[in-house]
Amino acid sequence: MSTETDLLALAVENAELRLALADAQEQCVELAVDAGELHATIKELQARLAAVEAEHAAGRPQGSPPQQSERV
16 A cells, blocks of 8 residues: 555544544533433432421321321
8 A cells, every 4th residue: 555545544534533533422412411401300309209208207206107098
């Protein structure tokens, strides 16, 4: 192979790798956005669960056994 052919092959490979990198970066951004949304949802659900648990605890003395209707 000539030096020109080697250089052209290297340029093509470089371009392909740059495209692959750009695609991977775009996927990373999308994953980060999804992760942020999931994190917010988890925090909201944790807050709601804490509120329900607090309401439930306020309805009966701590440590008392659950009533028949509360058993699962």
